[in-house]
Amino acid sequence: MTSDQVKMTSPSRTLSPTLLGATLLACACGAAGTVLALPRAVAPRELPGLVLAPAQIDAVIAADARLARSASSDEAARALEELVEAQALAEVGSGETPDEARMRLTRLANGAAAVERAHGVDALLALRARAVLDFERVLRTRVRGVERDRVLGSFPRAVERYDVTKRGRLRAPRFVLRTLFKARWNSVCQLAATWRLAPVELRAFHGWLALGADSAALTDRSAALDAYAAAGGVRVDEARAALAWRGGDGERAEELYGEVLTQTGSLRFRNHLRAARLAAGRPLE
Numbered sequence: 001m002t003s004d005q006v007k008m009t010s011p012s013r014t015l016s017p018t019l020l021g022a023t024l025l026a027c028a029c030g031a032a033g034t035v036l037a038l039p040r041a042v043a044p045r046e047l048p049g050l051v052l053a054p055a056q057i058d059a060v061i062a063a064d065a066r067l068a069r070s071a072s073s074d075e076a077a078r079a080l081e082e083l084v085e086a087q088a089l090a091e092v093g094s095g096e097t098p099d100e101a102r103m104r105l106t107r108l109a110n111g112a113a114a115v116e117r118a119h120g121v122d123a124l125l126a127l128r129a130r131a132v133l134d135f136e137r138v139l140r141t142r143v144r145g146v147e148r149d150r151v152l153g154s155f156p157r158a159v160e161r162y163d164v165t166k167r168g169r170l171r172a173p174r175f176v177l178r179t180l181f182k183a184r185w186n187s188v189c190q191l192a193a194t195w196r197l198a199p200v201e202l203r204a205f206h207g208w209l210a211l212g213a214d215s216a217a218l219t220d221r222s223a224a225l226d227a228y229a230a231a232g233g234v235r236v237d238e239a240r241a242a243l244a245w246r247g248g249d250g251e252r253a254e255e256l257y258g259e260v261l262t263q264t265g266s267l268r269f270r271n272h273l274r275a276a277r278l279a280a281g282r283p284l285e
Contacts, residue, residue, distance in 0.1 A: 042271035056200035067129035088153030109190035202231035250279030
C-alpha cells in the first residue's frame with residue numbers, strides 16, 4: 001500500500017451514550033435483582049394497607065342520601081335527635097354528675113326504641129343517615145362553636161386517639177372517618193357500634209383498628225383483625241404475622257410468615273421469615 005492509498009480502518013467499537021446508558025441500566029437491574037434474591041433477615045416494618053372497594057363505598061353513600069331524605073320529623077324523631085345533640089354537648093361541656101349521665105343514656109335508649117316502635121328499623125337508619133350528612137356538612141363548612149359541638153361532641157378526640165387523625169389532619173381514608181361517626185351514633189343511641197353497618201363499613205371499622213391504629217393495644221388490634229377477616233378483609237394472614245412480630249412473639253411470627261410464604265412464594269416474606277426465626281432464637285437453615 002502506498003502512501004497515496006487510503007488506509008482502511010476497522011469500525012469504531014466506542015459505545016454511543018444511548019447504548020452505554022442502556023447497558024449500565026441493564027447491569028444495575030441485574031445486580032439489584034441478584035441482591036433482592038439473596039436470602040436475608042429483614043424485619044417487617046409495615047402492615048398491609050386497608051382495602052375498601054370504591055363501588056361499595058359509593059353504594060353506601062348513595063343509600064344514606066336516599067335514607068336521609070325519608071327521615072321522619074315527628075315528635076319521636078325530634079326527641080331522639082335532641083337527645084343525641086345533648087349527649088354531644090355534654091361530652092365537651094364543663095361536666096355533669098354520674099346520675100345525670102345515666103339518666104340521659106337511659107332516655108337515649110328509650111328514644112331509639114320509641115322511634116323503632118313507631119316507624120320500624122328503617123326510621124332509625126334514616127335518622128342515622130341524616131346525622132351522617134350533618135356530620136359531613138360540618139366538616140365541609142368547618143363551622144365552629146356550639147354548631148360544631150352539637151354534632152361532633154368528643155368525636156375529634158376519639159379519632160385522634162386511634163390515629164385516624166394526627167393533630168387534626170386526616171390519616172385514614174375519609175370513608176373510615178364517616179363510618180366511625182356512624183358507629184358513634186349507634187353507640188350514643190345505646191345500640192351496638194356496628195349495628196346495621198354494610199360489609200364495606202365493617203371492613204372500614206375493624207380494618208382501621210387492626211391495620212392503621214398504631215397506638216391501639218395489640219390485643220385489640222388482633223381482635224379487630226379477626227373481625228376484619230370475617231367481614232371479607234384481605235391480606236389478613238400477612239397482617240397477623242406482622243402483629244405477632246410487633247408483639248415480640250418471634251415463634252408465632254415465624255409460623256405465620258411460613259404460611260404466607262407457602263401461599264405466595266414472595267421473597268419478601270421469605271426474608272421476614274428469616275428475621276422471625278432469628279428473633280425466636282432458632283438457627284437459619
